[in-house]
Structure formats: C-alpha cells, structure tokens
Amino acid sequence: MNFVSLKAYALEKKVPIITDEVFDFLKLFISQNQIKDVLEIGTAIGYSALAMASFGCHVTTFERDEFMIDEAKKHFDLFEEGERVTLIPFDALTYEKNLGMFDLIFIDAAKSQYETFFNKYKPYLKQGGYIVCDNLHFHHLDPSKVNRHTQALLKKLEKFKVFLKEHTEFETTFYDFGDGVSVSKRIML
Numbered sequence: 001m002n003f004v005s006l007k008a009y010a011l012e013k014k015v016p017i018i019t020d021e022v023f024d025f026l027k028l029f030i031s032q033n034q035i036k037d038v039l040e041i042g043t044a045i046g047y048s049a050l051a052m053a054s055f056g057c058h059v060t061t062f063e064r065d066e067f068m069i070d071e072a073k074k075h076f077d078l079f080e081e082g083e084r085v086t087l088i089p090f091d092a093l094t095y096e097k098n099l100g101m102f103d104l105i106f107i108d109a110a111k112s113q114y115e116t117f118f119n120k121y122k123p124y125l126k127q128g129g130y131i132v133c134d135n136l137h138f139h140h141l142d143p144s145k146v147n148r149h150t151q152a153l154l155k156k157l158e159k160f161k162v163f164l165k166e167h168t169e170f171e172t173t174f175y176d177f178g179d180g181v182s183v184s185k186r187i188m189l
C-alpha cells in the first residue's frame with residue numbers, strides 16, 4: 001500500500017480526502033515552519049494523517065465514525081508512517097481529556113462546527129502555532145441550487161470566515177487552492 005493506492009481507495013469509497021494541492025501545500029508548510037506535532041480533526045481513512053506523518057510529524061487525529069475508525073486503524077497498521085500517528089476514536093466535540101500542545105491544528109471534520117472546533121482546540125496550540133482549515137469553499141456550491149441544509153452549512157462557513165478575519169489573536173490568510181484553505185497564525189504575545 002502506498003499513497004497513490006490509498007488515494008484511489010478513497011476515491012472508490014467516495015471519501016473526501018485532501019487534494020493533491022493541499023497535500024503539496026502541507027508538505028512545504030510543515031517543513032518550512034518546522035512543524036513537529038499536529039492535531040487533526042477528521043481522520044476518515046487516514047490519508048492526510050499519514051501524509052503529514054510522512055512529512056516528519058507526529059499526528060494525533062480524531063475520528064468519530066465507526067467505519068472510518070476501522071479503516072484508519074487498518075491503514076495506520078499497513079503504513080510505516082502509522083507509527084507516528086495516534087488515533088483518538090472519539091467525537092472531537094465532546095472529548096474532554098488533555099492532549100498536550102501542538103504546532104499545527106488541522107481542521108477537516110464537520111464543516112458546520114469549524115468555529116466550535118477552533119475555539120475548543122486553540123488552547124492546545126503553542127505560541128506562534130497555526131490552525132489550518134480545509135474545504136472553506138465547500139466545492140463552490142451555488143447557494144440557490146442546494147437544499148436548505150446545505151444552504152445553512154454554506155452560511156455557517158461564511159460566518160466562520162468572518163470570525164477568522166476579525167479574530168484578534170490570529171492572523172489569517174485565505175487560499176483558493178484545493179477546496180479553499182485558511183492558515184491562521186497565532187500572534188505572538
């Protein structure tokens with residue numbers, strides 16, 4: 001098993017993994033900023049966690065879905081990089097145990113909860129650390145052509161972008177590559 005076959009597997013199972021652009025971005029970002037410890041929210045089958053582990057990080061990653069937990073465990077066993085991944089098979093919204101401190105928090109779980117994840121996990125970010133969020137464009141859906149539920153979700157994502165822009169503790173840059181990525185740097189106090 002390698003990254004190419006894991007990506008093909010995700011495609012076959014219709015699991016939305018990071019795009020190649022986000023993969024390449026994370027690789028560069030992790031090396032340029034000497035990122036060592038990553039907290040990921042949303043493991044799915046383990047693709048992005050294994051990617052970041054292959055870039056030299058230790059990755060602690062949350063997954064709440066039983067099927068995904070089994071898939072991720074399987075892949076963490078199959079890949080050598082799995083040794084540098086700690087899976088937390090719990091809902092990140094309700095998990096209460098201490099986690100240690102991280103250089104990077106990568107948010108890629110339920111899109112309606114990004115602000116909640118951000119607020120809940122920022123205490124685990126080191127000074128000068130980063131929070132990166134994936135899928136801020138949410139496939140560029142047209143709000144007038146989707147159902148109410150998706151409309152509400154798109155609204156929440158827009159609200160989250162404003163929250164990031166106005167945040168006084170973070171400086172955020174928005175990128176259009178992949179499905180839209182934000183990089184928020186905690187301002188040094």
Ligand code: SAH
Pocket residue numbers: 016017018041042043044045046047048049062063064065068090091092093108109110
């Ligand atoms: N980061 C992965 C893709 C994650 S897909 C990659 O790029 O390879 C999003 C995943 O987040 C789904 O598997 C979903 O079950 C999980 N998820 C959503 N909300 C969650 C929560 N509150 N806690 C833990 N996992 C969550």
Ligand code: MG
Pocket residue numbers: 016017018108134135
């Ligand atoms: Mg994603």
